[in-house]
Amino acid sequence: MRVTMTMISKQYSKNLNSNLSSLNEAGNKTTNFRKFNKASEDPFSAAKAYQLRREYQQNQDYQSNLSLAQSMLETAESSVTTINNIAQEVNSTDILKAITSTMASNDKKIVSTKLRATQEAIVSTMNTQLGSNYLFGGSGAASAPFTLDANGNLLYRGVNVNTGENSAGATSDVNGTKICFGVANTDLFNGYTITIEQGLNLGRGIESINVSGGNIAITLNAEGSNNGELQTALQNQLDNAFTAAGIGTAGMDFSKITVSGNASATVKTSEFVSGNMVKSTISNIVDLDALANEKIYVDLGLGLNVNNNNVQAQSAFNISMPGIAYLGYGTNADGTPKNIYSLLGKIADQLESGGFSMDNVKPYLNAFDDSQQQLLTKITDIGARTDTLEYTQKRLENMEDSLLAKIDKVEYENPVDAIMDYKMQQYTYTAALQIGTNILQPTFLDFMK
Amino acid sequence: MSSTFAGVYKALSGIQTSQLQLQVTGQNMTNVSTNGYTRQRADVYSVGSSGNNMRYASTTAAVGAGVMATGVSQLRDPYLDIRFRSENAKVGDTTTQLSAMSDIENVLDEVKTDGLEAQMKALVSQLQNLCEDAGNGVSESTVKTSASILVNMFNNYSEQLSSIRNQQKGYLKDNAVNKVNQLIGNISHLSEEIRMSEISGSSALELEDQRNSMLDELSQYVNIEIQKNSVDIGSGRTVDELSVYLVGASGTKHTLINNEEYAKFGFGMGTSATTGKECVNVTLTDLSGSTKTINSELSTGVFHGYLKILNENGEYDAGFAVIDPVSYNPTGETSSASGHGIGYYQLSLDTLAQKLAAVMNAANSTSTENKPLFASSVAGEQITASNIALSSQWENSTGAYITTTKQPSGVEDNSKATDNILAMIKEFSTDIDFQTENGVSLFTGTFQEFVTNLSNTLGLEQGNISSQNNTYSTTLATIDKQRLSVSSVDINEEGINLIMYNQAMTAACRFMTTLDESLDNVISKMGIVGR
Structure with missing residues (x-):
C-alpha cells in the first residue's frame, strides 16, 4: 500500500x-x-443499580418506621407497667385485701377515697401522648381516648367500656357505609334494619337503601349518589315514612342522621344477605371486641400484602394499642364489669353505700384479680412485640450493610x-x-x- | 530518413515535456495539504516515427519523434468513491440518531439521584412517614409537597422532550434540507462549468476535486448513486455528463441532478395515515416539478436519522390498521412496532402519568366519594405527562385529605388508621401491565421499574447505535485511507520526481547541445580537409 x-x-x-x-x-x-455516569455506558449495571437503590430506600423507610414503633412500644410498656404497679398496690393488703366485713366506717372512707384517686391516676396514665398522638387511642388517637360521661362512666372514644353504648348515638355499619343517627336519637331506631344494595361491579357504590322494621319498609333509590346525597335522602324520606306509617316521631331528630364511610369495603360486620345485598341492624351498641382488636399497621418489610383493602396480618407490624384491651371491657357472666377503672368505682361505691356487706363486694374483688391477671398478659404481649422489633431491626441493619456493599460494587x-x-x-x-x-x-x- | 534538424525538435519536445512535468509536480507539491485534492500526473507519450506517407518503404531504421504530453489527469479510484459514499450515508444516519439520543438521555437520566424514579421513592417514603402520624394535616402536607414535586418533574420531563423534538425538527428543516438543496445546486452548476471547460479542451481537474468533495458531503445525507456518461462532442473528443440519483429503500432511483437540471428537497408537517400521529415529511420536487413525500424511500443517511427520531414511536405505532399511502384504503394488515424515536419516550411518560394518576386516585377514592389525588391541569383533557397536576381538591385541602381507611370502626374518629395508606404504598410495589392505547404490551412491573426500564431501553438502544456508528466510522476511515493511499500527494515522491524531471530536462538540453555539436561538425568542419 x-x-x-x-x-x-x-x-x-x-x-x-x-x-x-x-x-x-x-x-x-x-x-x-463511578463506574458509569450514564445508563448507556453500562445498561446492565445501571439496571442492577436501580434495583439496589430501591431496596436501599425501602430499607431506610423500614428502619425509620421501626424506630418509631420502638419508641411507641417503649413508652406504652412503661405506661402499662405503671398501671400494673397501681393495680398491684391497690390489690395489696393495705387497700383491697384490707377490706373486711368488720371494717370501721372511717377506714372504709379512707379506702374508697384512695380508690377514687387511683381511678384518676389510671385515666391520666392511659391518656399518655407520644408527640401529638395518644398511645392508647387505637385508630382514633387524635383526641384523648378515655373520658368520663355525666354519670362518671368511663368512655373509650365515646363508647361506654362496660355496655358498649355509643354516646354519639345509634350507628349502622352497613358494609363500610356508616350511618349515624345522632345523640338525640340514641336508641329510638334500634331494631330497624338497613339493607344496602351495592352496584354489581366493584366501585359502583350503593344502588339502593332499604329501611324496614315495624310498619316501615322504604326503599331509597341511591344509584351513584355520594355520602352527602344519601344523607339528605335518608333524612327526608325516613321522616316522611315514619309520619305516613303513623309512628310517633316524638324525640326523633332526622336532621342528625349522617352518612360516612365507604360502601365498597369488604363485608365485615354486617350480615351478608345475597349477591350484592348486605343488611345491618341499627343499634347504638358498639362491638367492643372489634374496638379492642383494632389494628394499625406500619410497613417493616415483612412482605406487605394488601388484599381488597385488608392488610394481611402477618405482612405488616401492628402498632395499635387500644386502651380497653389493657384496662378490660365488657362484663363477666355475673354482671360485674371487667374494666379495672369501673371495678374500682364499683368497689368504692360499695364501700360508700350504707348496706355494706362482704358478700356484695366479693364478686368485684374477684373480678379485679382476673382483670389484673389479664393486664399482666397484655404486658407480656408488648414485650413479645418489642422482641420482634429487635429481631427485625437486626435483620434490617444486616440487610443495609449488605445492600451498601452491593451498591458499592455495582456503581463504584x-x-x-x-x-x-x-x-x-x-x-x-x-x-x-x-x-x-x-x-x-x-x-x-x-x-x- | 529523417530530416537534418529533426533531432532538434525531438530535443525541444523533451525540454517542453519536462517543463510541463515540473509544473505538474509543483502543482502537486503546493497542494500537499489541500483537502480533497487529487494528485495529478502529466499524460506523456513517446512519439513514433511517421513513415506511412512515404511512397516507398524506407530502408533505413526509423527513430521516434520524441515525446508529447497530451494532458494532465487525476489518480483516483472511482470504486473507492462509491464505497466511501455508501458508508458515509450510514455514518450520517447513526451520528444523527446518536446525537438526538444523548439529548434524550440527559432528560431521562436516572443514574443521577434526583430523577423521576428517585422522586417516586421520596413519595413512598413520605407515605411511610404518614403511617406514623396518619390524619395529621401537617404530615400530610409533606406528602402533598412530595407529590407536587413529582408532577412538576413529569411536566418538566415532558417539556424537555418536546423541546428536543422541536430542536431536531429545526435541524432537519433549517440545516439538513437547506444544506442538501444547496449542495445539489452547487454540484449541478459545477458540472456545467466542468462540461464547458472540457468542451473548450481544457481539463478542469480542480473543479472535479471540488465536485467530488461536495458529492462526498451529499452522500452523508442520502444514499446516492453517481453516473457519468461520455458524450461525443465531435472531432473525436468526448465530455463526461454527470447524473446523481437518490437510491430509495425499494431500489427505485430518483434523479437528483441531471446536468444543469436538479431536484429540490422540502420539509413539511403531516399526520401518519396509519397511526394518525403527527409526523414530519421530507418531500422531493423532481425535475418535472411534481412534489411528493419520500419518507419511506429514505432508508439511510442523515435524513433517515432525523425521520426515525421524529416519526417512530416504537410500540405505540403497533396495532393500527395499515392504510395504503397512495390509495388511502386499508391494506388489511396491522402495523408493527417501529424504532424508538422521541415519540416513544414522550408517549411512555404519558402512559406512566395516566397509570399513576388512575391507580392513586382509585386508591384514595371510595365508592361513594370521588377523592382524586391527581388530575389534568387542563379541564376535560386526558392526563398526560405534560398536564398532570395535583387535583384541585387535594391542592386546596388544608386538613387531612388522604383516605386513611376504607373500613371505619363503629366510632366517629378513625383518622389514625393506616390500612389504606399501606394499600397506597403497596401500589408502588405492585406489578402493573403497561400497555399502549392499542393494548400492545410495553412492560410489566412497578411504576419505578417502568421509569428505570425506560432509561435502560434508551441506554441499550444508544449502545447499539453507538457500536453501529463505531463500525461504520471505522470502515469509513479505512476506505478513506485507501482513497488517500491512491490520491494523496507524497512529498518524497514529488521530490524524487523533481530531481527526475530536472535531470530529464538537463538530458534533453544535453541532447540538444550534442546535436548542435554534431551538426556543427557537418556544417562547419566537413569538406575543409587539407585547408
Whole structure:
C-alpha cells in the first residue's frame, strides 16, 4: 500500500484524539469513582443499580418506621407497667385485701377515697401522648381516648367500656357505609334494619337503601349518589315514612342522621344477605371486641400484602394499642364489669353505700384479680412485640450493610484500579505525544542538494 | 530518413515535456495539504516515427519523434468513491440518531439521584412517614409537597422532550434540507462549468476535486448513486455528463441532478395515515416539478436519522390498521412496532402519568366519594405527562385529605388508621401491565421499574447505535485511507520526481547541445580537409 504523509498525520491526530478521550474518561473516574455516569455506558449495571437503590430506600423507610414503633412500644410498656404497679398496690393488703366485713366506717372512707384517686391516676396514665398522638387511642388517637360521661362512666372514644353504648348515638355499619343517627336519637331506631344494595361491579357504590322494621319498609333509590346525597335522602324520606306509617316521631331528630364511610369495603360486620345485598341492624351498641382488636399497621418489610383493602396480618407490624384491651371491657357472666377503672368505682361505691356487706363486694374483688391477671398478659404481649422489633431491626441493619456493599460494587470503581488506570492512560498519552514530534519524519527534500 | 534538424525538435519536445512535468509536480507539491485534492500526473507519450506517407518503404531504421504530453489527469479510484459514499450515508444516519439520543438521555437520566424514579421513592417514603402520624394535616402536607414535586418533574420531563423534538425538527428543516438543496445546486452548476471547460479542451481537474468533495458531503445525507456518461462532442473528443440519483429503500432511483437540471428537497408537517400521529415529511420536487413525500424511500443517511427520531414511536405505532399511502384504503394488515424515536419516550411518560394518576386516585377514592389525588391541569383533557397536576381538591385541602381507611370502626374518629395508606404504598410495589392505547404490551412491573426500564431501553438502544456508528466510522476511515493511499500527494515522491524531471530536462538540453555539436561538425568542419 502506498503510504503518504497526509495519511500518517491524519491517522496520528485521530489516534491522539482517542487517547485524549480515554485519558479524560479515566480522569473522571479518579474524581468521582463511578463506574458509569450514564445508563448507556453500562445498561446492565445501571439496571442492577436501580434495583439496589430501591431496596436501599425501602430499607431506610423500614428502619425509620421501626424506630418509631420502638419508641411507641417503649413508652406504652412503661405506661402499662405503671398501671400494673397501681393495680398491684391497690390489690395489696393495705387497700383491697384490707377490706373486711368488720371494717370501721372511717377506714372504709379512707379506702374508697384512695380508690377514687387511683381511678384518676389510671385515666391520666392511659391518656399518655407520644408527640401529638395518644398511645392508647387505637385508630382514633387524635383526641384523648378515655373520658368520663355525666354519670362518671368511663368512655373509650365515646363508647361506654362496660355496655358498649355509643354516646354519639345509634350507628349502622352497613358494609363500610356508616350511618349515624345522632345523640338525640340514641336508641329510638334500634331494631330497624338497613339493607344496602351495592352496584354489581366493584366501585359502583350503593344502588339502593332499604329501611324496614315495624310498619316501615322504604326503599331509597341511591344509584351513584355520594355520602352527602344519601344523607339528605335518608333524612327526608325516613321522616316522611315514619309520619305516613303513623309512628310517633316524638324525640326523633332526622336532621342528625349522617352518612360516612365507604360502601365498597369488604363485608365485615354486617350480615351478608345475597349477591350484592348486605343488611345491618341499627343499634347504638358498639362491638367492643372489634374496638379492642383494632389494628394499625406500619410497613417493616415483612412482605406487605394488601388484599381488597385488608392488610394481611402477618405482612405488616401492628402498632395499635387500644386502651380497653389493657384496662378490660365488657362484663363477666355475673354482671360485674371487667374494666379495672369501673371495678374500682364499683368497689368504692360499695364501700360508700350504707348496706355494706362482704358478700356484695366479693364478686368485684374477684373480678379485679382476673382483670389484673389479664393486664399482666397484655404486658407480656408488648414485650413479645418489642422482641420482634429487635429481631427485625437486626435483620434490617444486616440487610443495609449488605445492600451498601452491593451498591458499592455495582456503581463504584475501586480507587486503586481507577488511579492505576488513570496513570496508565496518562503514560499512553504522554508516549503518544512524544512519538508525535517524531512522526513527521524528514522527507526526501531534506536530503536534496 | 529523417530530416537534418529533426533531432532538434525531438530535443525541444523533451525540454517542453519536462517543463510541463515540473509544473505538474509543483502543482502537486503546493497542494500537499489541500483537502480533497487529487494528485495529478502529466499524460506523456513517446512519439513514433511517421513513415506511412512515404511512397516507398524506407530502408533505413526509423527513430521516434520524441515525446508529447497530451494532458494532465487525476489518480483516483472511482470504486473507492462509491464505497466511501455508501458508508458515509450510514455514518450520517447513526451520528444523527446518536446525537438526538444523548439529548434524550440527559432528560431521562436516572443514574443521577434526583430523577423521576428517585422522586417516586421520596413519595413512598413520605407515605411511610404518614403511617406514623396518619390524619395529621401537617404530615400530610409533606406528602402533598412530595407529590407536587413529582408532577412538576413529569411536566418538566415532558417539556424537555418536546423541546428536543422541536430542536431536531429545526435541524432537519433549517440545516439538513437547506444544506442538501444547496449542495445539489452547487454540484449541478459545477458540472456545467466542468462540461464547458472540457468542451473548450481544457481539463478542469480542480473543479472535479471540488465536485467530488461536495458529492462526498451529499452522500452523508442520502444514499446516492453517481453516473457519468461520455458524450461525443465531435472531432473525436468526448465530455463526461454527470447524473446523481437518490437510491430509495425499494431500489427505485430518483434523479437528483441531471446536468444543469436538479431536484429540490422540502420539509413539511403531516399526520401518519396509519397511526394518525403527527409526523414530519421530507418531500422531493423532481425535475418535472411534481412534489411528493419520500419518507419511506429514505432508508439511510442523515435524513433517515432525523425521520426515525421524529416519526417512530416504537410500540405505540403497533396495532393500527395499515392504510395504503397512495390509495388511502386499508391494506388489511396491522402495523408493527417501529424504532424508538422521541415519540416513544414522550408517549411512555404519558402512559406512566395516566397509570399513576388512575391507580392513586382509585386508591384514595371510595365508592361513594370521588377523592382524586391527581388530575389534568387542563379541564376535560386526558392526563398526560405534560398536564398532570395535583387535583384541585387535594391542592386546596388544608386538613387531612388522604383516605386513611376504607373500613371505619363503629366510632366517629378513625383518622389514625393506616390500612389504606399501606394499600397506597403497596401500589408502588405492585406489578402493573403497561400497555399502549392499542393494548400492545410495553412492560410489566412497578411504576419505578417502568421509569428505570425506560432509561435502560434508551441506554441499550444508544449502545447499539453507538457500536453501529463505531463500525461504520471505522470502515469509513479505512476506505478513506485507501482513497488517500491512491490520491494523496507524497512529498518524497514529488521530490524524487523533481530531481527526475530536472535531470530529464538537463538530458534533453544535453541532447540538444550534442546535436548542435554534431551538426556543427557537418556544417562547419566537413569538406575543409587539407585547408
